[in-house]
Every structure is written in C-alpha cells, then in structure tokens.
Amino acid sequence: MNGDVSGDMNRDMSGDHQPPPPPVGPSGFPHGIDPARIERNWTAISSELFVPRPSRVERWLQRLSVPPSVTRLMVATPALRRAWFLALGLVVLIGLAAADGTRTRENLLALLVMAPLVPVLGVTMAYGSRSDPAHEISLATPLSGFRLIMIRSATVLACSVVVLALASLLTGAVPALAFGWLLPAVGLTAAALALMTVTTPRRAGAIAATVWVVAVTTAGNVSNDPLVAFTAAGQVLMVVIVGIGLVVSYRRRDRFDLLAVAS
Amino acid sequence: MNRTATATGHPAQVLMFGATRTLGKNAAIAGIDLAAQGGLITVLGPNGAGKTTLLRCLATVLLPDSGSILIDGLNPGHESDRLEIRRRIGYLPQDSGVADSATVFDVVDYLAVMKSIGHADLNPERSRRRQVLEVLDLVGLADKASERVGSLSGGMKQRVVLAQTLLGRPSLLLLDEPATGLDPEERTRLRSILSERRHQATIIQSTHLTEQAAYGDRILVMAAGRVLFDGPPERLAAVAESRAWIQPTPPPAGSTRTFWQTSDGHYRCLGRPPPGAETVAATVEDGYLLLLNQ
Numbered sequence A: 001m002n003g004d005v006s007g008d009m010n011r012d013m014s015g016d017h018q019p020p021p022p023p024v025g026p027s028g029f030p031h032g033i034d035p036a037r038i039e040r041n042w043t044a045i046s047s048e049l050f051v052p053r054p055s056r057v058e059r060w061l062q063r064l065s066v067p068p069s070v071t072r073l074m075v076a077t078p079a080l081r082r083a084w085f086l087a088l089g090l091v092v093l094i095g096l097a098a099a100d101g102t103r104t105r106e107n108l109l110a111l112l113v114m115a116p117l118v119p120v121l122g123v124t125m126a127y128g129s130r131s132d133p134a135h136e137i138s139l140a141t142p143l144s145g146f147r148l149i150m151i152r153s154a155t156v157l158a159c160s161v162v163v164l165a166l167a168s169l170l171t172g173a174v175p176a177l178a179f180g181w182l183l184p185a186v187g188l189t190a191a192a193l194a195l196m197t198v199t200t201p202r203r204a205g206a207i208a209a210t211v212w213v214v215a216v217t218t219a220g221n222v223s224n225d226p227l228v229a230f231t232a233a234g235q236v237l238m239v240v241i242v243g244i245g246l247v248v249s250y251r252r253r254d255r256f257d258l259l260a261v262a263s
Numbered sequence B: 001m002n003r004t005a006t007a008t009g010h011p012a013q014v015l016m017f018g019a020t021r022t023l024g025k026n027a028a029i030a031g032i033d034l035a036a037q038g039g040l041i042t043v044l045g046p047n048g049a050g051k052t053t054l055l056r057c058l059a060t061v062l063l064p065d066s067g068s069i070l071i072d073g074l075n076p077g078h079e080s081d082r083l084e085i086r087r088r089i090g091y092l093p094q095d096s097g098v099a100d101s102a103t104v105f106d107v108v109d110y111l112a113v114m115k116s117i118g119h120a121d122l123n124p125e126r127s128r129r130r131q132v133l134e135v136l137d138l139v140g141l142a143d144k145a146s147e148r149v150g151s152l153s154g155g156m157k158q159r160v161v162l163a164q165t166l167l168g169r170p171s172l173l174l175l176d177e178p179a180t181g182l183d184p185e186e187r188t189r190l191r192s193i194l195s196e197r198r199h200q201a202t203i204i205q206s207t208h209l210t211e212q213a214a215y216g217d218r219i220l221v222m223a224a225g226r227v228l229f230d231g232p233p234e235r236l237a238a239v240a241e242s243r244a245w246i247q248p249t250p251p252p253a254g255s256t257r258t259f260w261q262t263s264d265g266h267y268r269c270l271g272r273p274p275p276g277a278e279t280v281a282a283t284v285e286d287g288y289l290l291l292l293n294q
Helices: A005-010 A035-050 A056-063 A068-075 A078-098 A101-114 A117-124 A135-139 A145-171 A182-195 A201-223 A232-251 B051-058 B079-088 B104-115 B125-138 B154-165 B184-197 B233-238 B284-293
Strands: B013-023 B026-037 B039-044 B066-071 B089-092 B172-176 B202-207 B218-223 B226-231 B244-247 B258-261 B267-270
Touching (some): A117 A182, B026 B051, B026 B226, B104 B125, B125 B154, B218 B284, B233 B284
8 A cells, every 4th residue: 555655756757867866764755754644644535535425315314314324224234125125016016006096995905904014024024144144244243133123123114104105195095094004014013023033034024914914804804894903992902012012022132132043 | 341442452361161052953062161362263173063153152143052151251141241242353254245236345334333333443433434444455455445245256255254354453353264265365365464463362263274274373173063172283283293194005995094195196194104104294184184083
C-alpha cells in the first residue's frame, strides 16, 4: 500500500538537470514526511475510493431516520429480500383477487385469511443456516440472536403492513373489517417466533400457517359465519396469542443464540 | 465487568474441563480438557474427529452437554458472559459463506455492525468502516471492496470470510479449515497473518492437512471426539522417530498398514522397520499417521 516512493523520486524524468533525490529516512519515506500521517490520509482517501454507496433502499430508510447500523441489518440479508419478494408476490395475488368487485365478501375473506401469512413467510424463511450462509458467523457476534430476529421481524411486519393496507383498500369493505388481518398478522408472527424456539424456522412457519387456516375455516363452518374469526372475540384472542408468543420467545431466547443441531 | 470491549492486545485464556457434546447418537467430543493462552494451536484430525464441534463450543454457538468451558474466566452457558466472550472472538466456521449478490465491503460491514455492539474499536460508524477496509487490506482485497462477492474466485470468497474474523482485533481467533480453497500464495498470506497475530491472540485452527499444522506452536490430534496428542510439532514428528523408512519395493502384506509410493518410485513406510531398513527423518505427517493407526 505504501508503494516505492523513493524509486519514483529517483526516476529520471527531465534529462540531465534532474535534482538529487531527497534523503530517505528509515521508513522509506523522504525526511520530514510522517508515515503515520500518510497512512491516515490513505485510509481517508481509500474510504472514498473503495467503499460502495449504500443501496437505494438503505438510503431511503436512512432518510426516514432509521440509524445506518440498523438499516444495514435490515437490508443486507439476501434471504430476507427473497422472503420479501415471495411475500410480496402473495400480496399481489391477493390484491388482484380483491380487485374483482363482483365477489366482495369472498375477496375480503381471502385477504383476511392470507394476509397474516405474509409476515410469517418473511420471518421464518429468512432465518437459520438454510437461508443465510453467514448464519453461524452472525451467531458468534455480540448481537444477540433474539435481538436480531426481533429487528428482522419488525422490519418484515412493517413492510408487510404497508403493502397489505393498500391491498385492503382495494376490497372496498369497511376499514374496521378490511383491516381485520392486522392483529392476526402480529399474532401469527409471534406464534411462529415461539415455535422457532422448538423447531426449525421453516417448520415453525408451516405449523403456524396451517393451524391458522384450519382454525379460521373450522370456526367459520361451525358458526355459519366465515368471518367469525375476525370479530372482536377473535381479535382479543389474537392479542393473547401475541402476548404468549412474545413471552415464550423471550424466555427461550437462548434458542436464537445457539446453533440448531440435532442433539 | 467492562461491557464496552476494546482490543487489549492480550491473548484470551481458554480452559476446557471434560467438555462433552453429543450430536445424534454419538459423542462428537468426549471429555476434552484444554488449557491455552496465546500461540497458534492446530487441531488436526480425520473427518468426523470432532474438530468442528470443538471449535463451535469454543465459539459459544454450541454448549457442551457436560463439562465446562471458560474463556477469560467467562462461562458461555450464561447469556451475559456469552455475549461478552463474543466481543472477544473472531470465528470462521466451516462451510460458511456470504451472500453472492452483495459487495465485498457490504458483506464485511454487515458483520462488523453485528460485532460492533458494545465494542469501542468498531464505533462510531467511521471507525467501523475504516476497520472493514483495514481487514480487507490485510487479506489483500481492499481493491475489490466495491465488487460483488459472486464475481470472486473461491479463494477470494474464503478471504472475505477470513477478513471478518479480524474485525475488532479479537483476542481469540477460531478458524475451522481456514485454508480451504486457498492457493499456495494465499495460504502463505494466511500463515503470515496468523504468525503475526499469535502474540496478541490465542489462535485455534482446525485442519486435516498436516503441512498446515507444522507451522503452528502446538498440535492437538483428535480422533473419535478425543484428544490423542497435545504438544509441539517437533514432538509429534518424534512419535515416528526411527519408525519411518524407505525401500524400493512395497512392504510384504501385513508387515505395516501405512505406506505410500513417493514421487521417485520408492515406498515410504511407517511402523516397526525390518532389520537393515533405511530409516529417514520423521515428519509431522508420519507422527500423525502412526498415532491414528495405533
């Protein structure tokens, strides 16, 4: 990195009248030049030369006052991006179905059942050795696994809520009902996090999703009201599930901190 | 306890007492005792010997089922101690990778953010970015910082992963098969990095390549989860003293289990030499092979 400065100085560039080279110090630099200062300057210059600009998403998040270190954790995980794209695809499908104005009630039911699965997919598909090639390296850092998964879950939930809210507006239903997926989305994510402390992330996501779909369908059939799960009682139940899910995840947070291997 | 770690320049003290960890039905490591502070220690052993499990336990990503581990007196079984230990280590797992779609700088900086929690050397952001460039420079990749990882060769990708281990000047470096995919020039660079650091850090690397073990200060030979040998490379070579010989023809069946043909067509044999055999200077590899076959 330091280069052969004395060699450059000795190079004959102007014929016979080249001035004698300045005396060279023990560091290899001419006398009077501080190698430490050169090193500091080089570091500053190289920071500008070699450090790539943050991605557009990262810069956009930083404009929203999210700290740069957090934006890096939010966007620098390719598995998280893949999971987002998958979830986004699901949302687009729901949106297309919802745009069909002739079947408003069925569309609303489809949205309410499918929307909570979006963040669950995002969270469970982006965590673990199978999704993240640097998973084991990140486990061995002082950022606790629980904190990392909470940052990722919050990111996924926030993004999902924004996109799903747009899809909800397309249904034309009263907002109180059209946004009935919101608490179930948080509840299912919390349940999936709790399940991740006992099984693999993908299995946890699959269990949470299956139980949700079966429960909503069964409740609808039993009560003859397909939307019964989204009434006040159902929403209260979801608040309870959020609480239980978060408590279980926190109490068993060691599981996010250690490598999941068969014992 | 100091929660904002800084690089102390002192190697971490590593103590293991009867550490056992079972994976599936088998004990991956069984009753391992180890004491180390400073120097370059190479864990040598065949596939399945327990090297990776040993390093994972030291890296605090696995906990032993029984026995105990102390790193600088901290117990990884306790959450707060575990996070404190993680501020002091640099860890290269086996088969680890990084995202191909990200740039070299972003990948290392992403891991630097994770390591920066409570780490004075990696805060504020400017210091962190400077250190990312420094470690990339150390592994010879500073000029590739803006390139996507997917465009690099296998050896370069391994150097990217290696670079992150040096962030925060760790006092304990744990490297699982660090030479995988490196060409001879890159392996030489790795050696010089490790040689330079072994006075400031305790370095434990695993390998199944004997030539990589020979330049360390101490070798641990493992097989079936146990330590068969613990000592300097010269002592491992001495295990085969007067028990390595060369002969022009293959040894008769049953006389020795370990022999191979050398590039000049002769046969290098290990074991009890026959009368009049031409014994040769023993190497670390000879000692290792004899130990495994005993």
